[in-house]
Amino acid sequence: MYKSITPNLMVESVDKTVDFYCNKLGFSVAVSVPKDDRTLQFAILTRDGLTLMFQDRENLIEEYPVLNTVKTQPSATLYIKVNNFEVLYKELKAKCEILCELHKTFYGTNEFAIKDNNRYVLTFTENK
Numbered sequence: 001m002y003k004s005i006t007p008n009l010m011v012e013s014v015d016k017t018v019d020f021y022c023n024k025l026g027f028s029v030a031v032s033v034p035k036d037d038r039t040l041q042f043a044i045l046t047r048d049g050l051t052l053m054f055q056d057r058e059n060l061i062e063e064y065p066v067l068n069t070v071k072t073q074p075s076a077t078l079y080i081k082v083n084n085f086e087v088l089y090k091e092l093k094a095k096c097e098i099l100c101e102l103h104k105t106f107y108g109t110n111e112f113a114i115k116d117n118n119r120y121v122l123t124f125t126e127n128k
Contacts, residue, residue, distance in 0.1 A: 006044075009053065009074075009120060012057055014040035014041060018045065026047055041056040098114055
């Protein structure tokens with residue numbers, strides 16, 4: 001049956017998103033699809049077995065009209081389990097906007113959250 005799930009997130013600029021995820025979070029471009037003007041309309045990014053897809057708002061709405069919006073408004077968060085949690089926290093704190101500082105949750109994990117260039121919230125967690 002089900003084998004995997006990969007979010008395809010609507011963004012205003014795939015190029016700016018690729019820059020953020022590659023340069024700040026260490027992802028690599030696996031696939032990209034340019035528009036006629038050579039800017040990207042779609043990209044698949046990967047890192048350490050994780051996969052994220054990003055699609056230009058206009059292109060995504062063309063494919064799925066039900067997603068029509070006046071502007072891109074994130075309504076999802078990404079919850080990412082990691083190793084070397086404290087090293088990653090220090091690294092990202094120097095490069096990204098921290099939305100929620102490092103803390104221990106009531107359910108026993110260490111977490112912190114950042115905001116990406118599209119205002120999506122990425123929560124990083126490590127079980128202890």
